[in-house]
Amino acid sequence: MRRGLLLLPLVLFLLMLGFLFKGLYLDNKDLPSVLVGKQFPAFSLPSVQAGESVVTEQDLLGQPSLVNVWATWCVACRVEHPVLNKLAADGVVIHGVNYKDDTESARTWLRDLHNPYQLNISDPKGLLGLDLGVYGAPETFFVDAQGVIRYKFIGVIDERVWESDLAARYQALVDEAQP
Template identity: 40%
Template sequence: MARLSPLMILPPAVFAGLAAMFIWGMNREDPNALPSAFQDKPAPAVALAPLGDHPSFADADLRDGRVKLVNFWASWCAPCRAEHPNLERLKAEGATILGVNYKDKPAAALGFLAELGNPYAKIGADESGRMGIDWGLYGVPETFVIDGSGKVVLRFPGPVTAQILETEIRPAMERAAAE
């Protein structure tokens, strides 16, 4: 009877271990969720440069007692263009949206707003991307729902579609208003 070498057992054992990790990973609660270190914590500091003659915002604007959205966007971002009508709709409904123009050329950003409209109550430029890093930004667009005390209620990465507006953003705004 031939004796099994430990090297013959190693490949099936490695395969079984990898298979177990893949199965565990696929059964996580929400595999598409990108965690936010700031969920249910105070929003990070605001550090913005002015964008044109639009009014900018600061930390105090996040803690004014009202629910608001902070939306990171850029003129070069196609998904930002796609979400823009939904932001305009929110603005028309009375939502306060604060805009952060991320790593963009001011002229291009202002052109984007002139073409599509400006859904932002206040807006500033994050020219270096430092504020984006501080907020844990993965990319643009990203939208944060902030309660009246400045706490992050929701971080949503990606464009705000009509479906996301109804299933994620509005419920988070309602939770923020109730807190």
């Protein structure tokens, strides 16, 4: 009986280790978002680039786009940034949400690393991020021409992810928007 009690912590540890090990193989990229299928949240925030101009959800209408949540403090965003620059050069419409960041730091980043964003929204308090249900940066929303969120991707968009999964999703939105 006493020996069984001594083995109990080991058994519990091994069970917990098994659950954690299984979690390594779960796909966290497809976390559900309650906003998929809904209109992009209303907002009115300053632009990173222009400083004085205001960007609203109406500015996102008219063409399918990616809305990429990023920040200068985000190491993963730096990894993702060259891929976004390449996608923008290939004609993918990308808008940015500079999340909980210093606008001057964001301008320096964009000047030094190039700017893939057609619009770039400054969200220093993270209020738009909160409305979007952002877990952290980077996160990317696929938005159709009517401003409806169609897909949410959490994590770094690299060339492999773009080619294997995301390019087809974006192209479907583009094809859908064609008359």
